Amino acid sequence: MAVMVTGGAGYIGSHMVLALVDAGRDVVVLDDLRAGFRWAVHPAAAFVEGDCGDEKLLARLIRQHGVTAIVHFAGSIVVPDSVVDPLGYYFNNTVKSRALIGAAVENGVRHFLFSSTAAVYGDAKESPIPETARLAPVSPYGTSKLMTEFMLRDTAAAHPLRYVALRYFNVAGADPARRSGQSSPRATHLIKVASQAAVGQRTHLDVFGTDYPTPDGTCLRDYIHVSDLARAHVLALDHLAAGGESAVLNCGYGRGYSVLEVIEAVKRVSGVEFPVRLAPRRAGDPAALVAGADRIRAVLGWKPEHDDLDAIVAHALAWERSLAERREAAE
Numbered sequence: 364m365a366v367m368v369t370g371g372a373g374y375i376g377s378h379m380v381l382a383l384v385d386a387g388r389d390v391v392v393l394d395d396l397r398a399g400f401r402w403a404v405h406p407a408a409a410f411v412e413g414d415c416g417d418e419k420l421l422a423r424l425i426r427q428h429g430v431t432a433i434v435h436f437a438g439s440i441v442v443p444d445s446v447v448d449p450l451g452y453y454f455n456n457t458v459k460s461r462a463l464i465g466a467a468v469e470n471g472v473r474h475f476l477f478s479s480t481a482a483v484y485g486d487a488k489e490s491p492i493p494e495t496a497r498l499a500p501v502s503p504y505g506t507s508k509l510m511t512e513f514m515l516r517d518t519a520a521a522h523p524l525r526y527v528a529l530r531y532f533n534v535a536g537a538d539p540a541r542r543s544g545q546s547s548p549r550a551t552h553l554i555k556v557a558s559q560a561a562v563g564q565r566t567h568l569d570v571f572g573t574d575y576p577t578p579d580g581t582c583l584r585d586y587i588h589v590s591d592l593a594r595a596h597v598l599a600l601d602h603l604a605a606g607g608e609s610a611v612l613n614c615g616y617g618r619g620y621s622v623l624e625v626i627e628a629v630k631r632v633s634g635v636e637f638p639v640r641l642a643p644r645r646a647g648d649p650a651a652l653v654a655g656a657d658r659i660r661a662v663l664g665w666k667p668e669h670d671d672l673d674a675i676v677a678h679a680l681a682w683e684r685s686l687a688e689r690r691e692a693a694e
């Protein structure tokens with residue numbers, strides 16, 4: 364009885380592996396390492412380097428490891444890249460998800476968790492955004508994820524498969540015990556980039572747009588700690604194992620912080636005054652993305668443990684320092 368984690372060498376997937384190992388579960392990670400790191404996978408998990416769309420490999424792994432649930436993180440994640448290369452995004456995110464869902468059905472795996480995104484809402488009219496809001500992605504990335512949600516919905520109606528699609532808002536922070544974190548040097552996420560600036564890995568930080576219809580003119584986002592998110596996934600597996608129905612759940616705290624508030628927090632927690640430049644808007648950024656966060660608490664009984672911007676920032680900074688030490692040790 365094992366859980367298969369696709370993309371388990373990546374940022375969020377590696378934290379899910381930690382949460383599963385901490386919960387005493389058997390884990391097999393499938394990752395092709397295009398963006399992940401072998402060292403980020405906890406040694407208690409089995410690791411297989413391969414593609415999550417490889418049907419033969421999937422059938423073999425499911426049988427070999429007795430996989431009873433699949434948690435699907437693998438995918439391409441950079442919104443602007445998806446605009447330049449839509450077919451690449453539909454291939455890696457949608458076509459390969461179709462293969463993975465097919466392998467689950469054909470090989471008797473009945474529980475499936477899927478990493479979806481707030482990008483399925485596009486420029487939402489409501490704030491906070493409930494799960495029932497209009498689904499109108501404005502990027503191929505968002506559409507590629509929404510199509511996978513639809514495949515899961517329709518497959519669950521036709522076969523004995525139940526699923527939970529988790530729509531993440533802005534994921535940030537790192538394992539409090541410093542076992543993993545956001546490790547990609549090319550990451551574009553605000554808290555990661557600001558942490559890099561604070562530890563001297565970047566010269567400065569750009570604020571993309573100061574003329575949004577928000578209290579201070581910069582975008583509002585709902586930042587969720589990656590360890591709280593991982594725990595929500597463990598609860599979602601428990602929910603399915605207990606016979607719970609398929610569900611689509613926002614993952615956020617229900618509170619927005621502006622870009623300037625986040626930068627202030629990183630400066631306050633790090634004690635470093637890194638240079639900040641005001642820059643034009645970045646294409647495709649909605650003004651506000653804040654989760655309607657009631658449903659996940661009601662369905663999963665999830666209670667966040669790190670709903671505190673300074674704690675999220677402190678963990679992100681601690682991980683950034685770990686990466687710097689790792690680099691120094693390698694030199």
Ligand SMILES: NC(=O)c1ccc[n+]([C@@H]2O[C@H](COP(=O)([O-])OP(=O)(O)OC[C@H]3O[C@@H](n4cnc5c(N)ncnc54)[C@H](O)[C@@H]3O)[C@@H](O)[C@H]2O)c1
Nearest residue numbers: 370372373374375394395397398399414415437438478534
């Ligand atoms: N980071 C966020 O804020 C955020 C927000 C919403 C949704 N998500 C979703 O969460 C998931 C994980 O995101 P992340 O931030 O950890 O990204 P990440 O890039 O760190 O992790 C993705 C992992 O998937 C692997 N991968 C990609 N394509 C693969 C394939 N075809 N076969 C096998 N492995 C493959 C990569 O090597 C990587 O290890 C993604 O599906 C992403 O769309 C992330």
Ligand SMILES: O=c1ccn([C@@H]2O[C@H](COP(=O)(O)OP(=O)(O)O[C@H]3O[C@H](CO)[C@H](O)[C@H](O)[C@H]3O)[C@@H](O)[C@H]2O)c(=O)[nH]1
Nearest residue numbers: 480481482533551552553556569570571582584622645648
């Ligand atoms: O150097 C930076 C980086 C970001 N920002 C701003 O900070 C906010 C947050 O940006 P992030 O890049 O951290 O995150 P996004 O809100 O763009 O993206 C998140 O939400 C998306 C859905 O809308 C996807 O799911 C994506 O994977 C997820 O990280 C945005 O207003 C952005 O313009 C800056 O001002 N400067």
